[in-house]
Amino acid sequence: MVKYQGPELDRTFAALADPTRRALLMQLESGEGRSVSELARPFAISLPAVMKHLDVLSDAGLVSRIKTGRTVTCRIEAGPMEEAMQWLVRYQKFWEASLDRLAALVEESGE
Amino acid sequence: MVKYQGPELDRTFAALADPTRRALLMQLESGEGRSVSELARPFAISLPAVMKHLDVLSDAGLVSRIKTGRTVTCRIEAGPMEEAMQWLVRYQKFWEASLDRLAALVEESGE
Numbered sequence: 001m002v003k004y005q006g007p008e009l010d011r012t013f014a015a016l017a018d019p020t021r022r023a024l025l026m027q028l029e030s031g032e033g034r035s036v037s038e039l040a041r042p043f044a045i046s047l048p049a050v051m052k053h054l055d056v057l058s059d060a061g062l063v064s065r066i067k068t069g070r071t072v073t074c075r076i077e078a079g080p081m082e083e084a085m086q087w088l089v090r091y092q093k094f095w096e097a098s099l100d101r102l103a104a105l106v107e108e109s110g111e
Numbered sequence: 112m113v114k115y116q117g118p119e120l121d122r123t124f125a126a127l128a129d130p131t132r133r134a135l136l137m138q139l140e141s142g143e144g145r146s147v148s149e150l151a152r153p154f155a156i157s158l159p160a161v162m163k164h165l166d167v168l169s170d171a172g173l174v175s176r177i178k179t180g181r182t183v184t185c186r187i188e189a190g191p192m193e194e195a196m197q198w199l200v201r202y203q204k205f206w207e208a209s210l211d212r213l214a215a216l217v218e219e220s221g222e
Contacts, residue, residue: 013128017121022198029201078205085203087133088196090140094189 008061009087012080015060020045021053025062028076036072119172120198123191126171131156132164136173139187147183 015021020043027039040050054074057063061080066073126132131154138150151161165185168174172191177184 009133010128010130013124016195016198017124017128019121022120025202031205076202076205078202081199081202082206084127085196085199087127088192088199091136091187091189091192092196094142094187095193 033073144184
């Protein structure tokens with residue numbers, strides 16, 4: 001079941017609305033776990049600021065965190081993104097239609 | 112060119128993070144234009160509140176508005192959603208992998 005109006009979608013889209021959070025997810029896109037300090041390295045912002053972003057991603061269910069000793073390992077959880085994508089897919093016809101129009105124009109100009 | 116870190120993506124995802132705004136876009140998904148009062152009808156919130164949501168959608172480039180006399184007609188502009196979807200597509204492998212695992216399990220249990 002795809003939920004179009006659930007608070008899950010609100011949280012997912014809100015979590016994705018920030019460039020630092022998107023960059024954190026992009027660092028995790030291989031599927032491998034990464035420590036918080038590894039994830040924080042490329043950013044010019046402080047470690048606590050990165051951790052706040054990770055909290056938002058974790059609350060949205062987009063990242064899981066496992067603590068082993070003093071190391072917290074983060075992993076991507078892509079499930080909520082699937083729901084977001086299924087919401088967006090219904091609008092695909094609009095850009096597909098514009099691609100079709102473009103293809104028709106290119107074809108005409110070649111005749 | 113897909114921009115992964117642009118402010119456009121921030122605005123698109125932020126605009127989509129609200130259930131009223133998603134419901135407004137869903138009302139426009141046929142591609143037909145609708146007046147603001149038509150759009151506002153299904154909602155329990157005030158007309159000015161609906162108009163504020165339309166402002167956010169318009170600022171994100173997701174809705175265009177044309178004024179004819181006293182009527183404002185809104186139309187969906189799906190371009191920014193295509194960018195959002197292209198951003199999400201890179202994570203598709205995660206849920207496809209889980210579907211593959213599920214299919215393998217079903218197959219095994221049938222043997």
